[in-house]
Amino acid sequence: xxxxxxxxxxxxxxxxxxxxxxxxxxxxxxxxxxxxxxxxxxxxxxxxxxxxxxxxxxxxxxxxxxxxxxxxxxxxxxxxxxxxxxxxxxxxxxxxxxxxxxxxxxxxxxxxxxxxxxxxxxxxxxxxxxxxxxx
Amino acid sequence: xxxxxxxxxxxxxxxxxxxxxxxxxxxxxxxxxxxxxxxxxxxxxxxxxxxxxxxxxxxxxxxxxxxxxxxxxxxxxxxxxxxxxxxxxxxxxxxxxxxxxxxxxxxxxxxxxxxxxxxxxxxxxxxxxxxxxxxxxxx
Numbered sequence: 001x002x003x004x005x006x007x008x009x010x011x012x013x014x015x016x017x018x019x020x021x022x023x024x025x026x027x028x029x030x031x032x033x034x035x036x037x038x039x040x041x042x043x044x045x046x047x048x049x050x051x052x053x054x055x056x057x058x059x060x061x062x063x064x065x066x067x068x069x070x071x072x073x074x075x076x077x078x079x080x081x082x083x084x085x086x087x088x089x090x091x092x093x094x095x096x097x098x099x100x101x102x103x104x105x106x107x108x109x110x111x112x113x114x115x116x117x118x119x120x121x122x123x124x125x126x127x128x129x130x131x132x133x134x135x
Numbered sequence: 136x137x138x139x140x141x142x143x144x145x146x147x148x149x150x151x152x153x154x155x156x157x158x159x160x161x162x163x164x165x166x167x168x169x170x171x172x173x174x175x176x177x178x179x180x181x182x183x184x185x186x187x188x189x190x191x192x193x194x195x196x197x198x199x200x201x202x203x204x205x206x207x208x209x210x211x212x213x214x215x216x217x218x219x220x221x222x223x224x225x226x227x228x229x230x231x232x233x234x235x236x237x238x239x240x241x242x243x244x245x246x247x248x249x250x251x252x253x254x255x256x257x258x259x260x261x262x263x264x265x266x267x268x269x270x271x272x273x274x
Contacts (some may be wrong), residue, residue: 055190059232097194101240108243 025049029056029077036073038080046081050088053081054099061102066109074106075122082126096126160184164191164212168199171208173215181215185223188216189234196237201244209241210257217261220268229268231261 028042046053057077064070078099085094100123107119163177173181181188192212199205213234220229235258242254 051194055193055233058190058193058236059186062232062234062236097197098190101193101197105236105240105243108240 025053026056026060029053030060032077032080033057033060033070033073036069036076038076043080043083046077047083048087048089049081050085050090050093051081051096051098052090052093053077054096054102057102058098066106068110068112068115071106071110071115072118074102075118078103078122079125099126160187161191161194164188165195167212167215168192168195168205168208171204171211173211178215178218181212182218182222183224184216185220185225185228186216186231186233187223187225187228188212189231189237193233193237201241203245203247203250206241206245206247206250207253209237210253213237213257214260217264220264221272229265231265234261 023045025046028045032038032042049056057074061070061074082096082099088094103119103123103126107116110116110119158180160180163180167173167177167181184191189212192209196205196209213231217231217234223229238254238258238261242251245251245254
């Protein structure tokens, strides 16, 4: 009986922990950067961040060496946080400012031509979204 | 009398404009980046920002060409934002994170030897300030 209670408690606590982590934008962004895996629920949480998502990326990437893989995963984050500027609640964060500096930083950090092209595409994407946000 | 009135009105308007800008951290960061100088009030504003000062610098620098002068101005922002980490109200902003990324970005953006040295000095400074703060607060 006691063992069953302990197991139940452990399962509940672990589920609570996962639920908390599941809605923390910094943890979601860190997971995408680390593993390159984006889950369905992630877009709901980080899709409304806009430039605040890029700010979180600067904090997560601060102490890392930028490999091609890390940059690729970071591009997934930038695309996701600027997927729809109408969803971004904070008006200032609809403008990709930190995001554009971050993309320039990625460009300076790699010599991989294919990756540079993906970075340039991301610049066009967020700037296109910026123009839509201003309309 | 008319000239005196115009002068007084001009001073009052410029004072009001400065006052409005002075309370806004982004305006303070922009002023420092644009002029390369820091005034007493801006120093006070930046000292309360910590890593948020670097975040604002990324926003102000996003559409600027990075000349050695601009880089020097950005370093003033970062150093003053970490002058006294215990004054920073948001606990998470006492730790230099965006600041370190910004410094790395500035380093990659220039081939000017003096700028690179100044960037390295600023990196050491903010890391020292944070380490000193952690030690003093027993963390």
